[in-house]
Amino acid sequence: MEKSVSPAKSGLVYGVLFGVIMVLEFVIMYIIGMRSLVGTSAGLVVNIGNYLVLPILFIYLGCTNYKKNLNNGFVSFGECLKTGVSITFIAALVYGVFNIVFNFIFPEFINEMISISKDDMLKQNPNITSKDMEMGIEMMKKFMNPLIALPATIAMYSFMGLIYSLIVGAIVKNENPQSL
Known part of the structure; x- marks a missing residue:
């Protein structure tokens, strides 16, 4: 009997690649300067890329790779879901x-992000009270805590992966007639 590769395992390479691309984007944005990118079209393009274009692209690539190269031209809807969620889970983990490592190496980054957020809050709402400003900053600090940031990132990308996998799975699925 032929040993088959699981759909989740086949998504490993695409998940790592997706995660590395997001890391490279982050590093480039850090080098350029985050303050100069906030509220610009470049920041918007990166967000659209990370939350819409790249996940759909890598899920599509992972599902079609599994279908064409690993499963004899067949892929079920469930296999697409497993592949897509594993890709986004691994990317989010990377x-x-x-x-987390970056914030430990460069702790001043958190303070810079807080400063950028304060300026942005004041720009959007010049009449904001200091109490509301402080409450927003405290909430931001909580979500920068590694014990909250990592699980939240993984959960968010996994959920997005599930939604996008439903869409991609409906497009690329090709059920094996022998398995029905």
């Missing part, structure tokens, strides 16, 4: 771990 990115989340990098983010």
Whole structure:
């Protein structure tokens, strides 16, 4: 009997690649300067890429790779879901771990992000009270805590992966008639 590769395992390479691309984007944005990118079209493009284009692209690539190269031209809807969620889970894990390590190496980054957020809050709402400002900053600090940031990143990307896998799975699925 032929040993088959699981759909989740086949998504490993695409998940790591997706995660590395997000890490590289982050590093480039850090080098360029986060303050100069906040509220610009470059920041918007990166967000659209990370939350829409790249996940759909890598899920599509992972599902079609599994279908064409690993499963004799067949892929079920469930296999697409497993592949897509595993890709986004692994990408989020890579990115989340990098983010934690980065914040330990460069602790001033958190303070810079808080300063950028304060300026942005004041720009959006000049009449904000100091109490509301402080409450927003405290919430932001809580979500920068590694014990919250990593699971939240993984959960968010996994959920997005589930939604996008439903869409991609509906497009690329090709059930094996012998398995029905």
